[in-house]
Amino acid sequence: MATMRENHFDTEVAERYDDPEDPMFSPEVLGPTVDLLADLARGRPALELAVGTGRVAIPLAGRGVEVHGIELSEAMAAVLRSKPGGAGVNVTIGDMTEARVESRFGLVYLVYNTIGNVTTQDDQVRCFQTAAAHLEPGGCFVVETGVPILRRLPGEARFAVFHHTDDHVGIDEYDTATQLMWSHHYSSTDSATYTRSSVPFRYAWPAELDLMARIAGLGLSERWADWDRSPFTSASTKHVSVWVRPA
Numbered sequence: 001m002a003t004m005r006e007n008h009f010d011t012e013v014a015e016r017y018d019d020p021e022d023p024m025f026s027p028e029v030l031g032p033t034v035d036l037l038a039d040l041a042r043g044r045p046a047l048e049l050a051v052g053t054g055r056v057a058i059p060l061a062g063r064g065v066e067v068h069g070i071e072l073s074e075a076m077a078a079v080l081r082s083k084p085g086g087a088g089v090n091v092t093i094g095d096m097t098e099a100r101v102e103s104r105f106g107l108v109y110l111v112y113n114t115i116g117n118v119t120t121q122d123d124q125v126r127c128f129q130t131a132a133a134h135l136e137p138g139g140c141f142v143v144e145t146g147v148p149i150l151r152r153l154p155g156e157a158r159f160a161v162f163h164h165t166d167d168h169v170g171i172d173e174y175d176t177a178t179q180l181m182w183s184h185h186y187s188s189t190d191s192a193t194y195t196r197s198s199v200p201f202r203y204a205w206p207a208e209l210d211l212m213a214r215i216a217g218l219g220l221s222e223r224w225a226d227w228d229r230s231p232f233t234s235a236s237t238k239h240v241s242v243w244v245r246p247a
């Protein structure tokens with residue numbers, strides 16, 4: 001059985017998720033993301049696991065791809081539905097470790113490090129099995145996620161600052177024994193009083209994800225460093241990986 005899922009994307013988070021200042025919403029990021037996904041879809045319907053507010057799904061649907069989504073948070077899905085083009089994305093509320101949609105897809109994708117929101121190895125394998133269960137033969141599963149940055153942690157340090165401004169300090173905490181990490185966000189509106197929110201993740205190296213894919217009956221086809229298909233190297237900080245269900 002999948003573990004009972006904690007939802008970190010409540011109404012408050014959902015209402016401020018779409019931030020035009022956030023580079024993840026910029027044309028520089030979304031353009032190549034949607035280009036590559038539309039290419040991989042090859043005219044077939046697509047399913048986004050953890051579709052959120054439709055940051056990627058809505059522009060992909062705008063390119064003529066039929067897009068469905070699975071999403072745990074009713075609040076995130078409500079924002080998606082309220083946006084222009086949102087009605088064109090068919091969302092099923094459910095947990096991507098076990099939810100099933102009555103269709104098959106040429107493309108299933110899970111982006112923006114969200115595989116890590118599932119915090120056990122078994123449940124991450126179940127995400128790959130969800131993807132495989134929805135793929136037609138020859139269809140592909142795309143994951144975008146970071147490469148763990150452990151080698152940038154000095155000595156035995158557990159903490160790494162990833163963002164530092166007057167109104168937000170972001171610190172990642174790593175537990176190498178469990179492969180768990182927490183992103184701690186300290187936010188302030190007056191640069192004096194800060195509130196903290198902490199979100200847990202499970203990090204995994206690309207090779208572990210390849211094994212999960214193999215367990216789900218998928219094989220690695222491509223691994224790039226980013227959506228622009230740049231080569232994945234030992235210096236890459238993230239990867240966009242494509243596994244295929246045999247035809």
Ligand SMILES: C[S@@+](CC[C@H](N)C(=O)[O-])C[C@H]1O[C@@H](n2cnc3c(N)ncnc32)[C@H](O)[C@@H]1O
Pocket residue numbers: 005008009049050051052053054055056070071072073076094095096097111112114117118
């Ligand atoms: C960082 S957001 C990404 C949303 C969207 N994919 C994007 O790229 O903007 C993570 C999303 O994953 C959803 N999520 C987390 N765990 C999930 C699960 N087990 N099943 C389905 N959705 C989940 C959250 O509710 C949230 O909407």
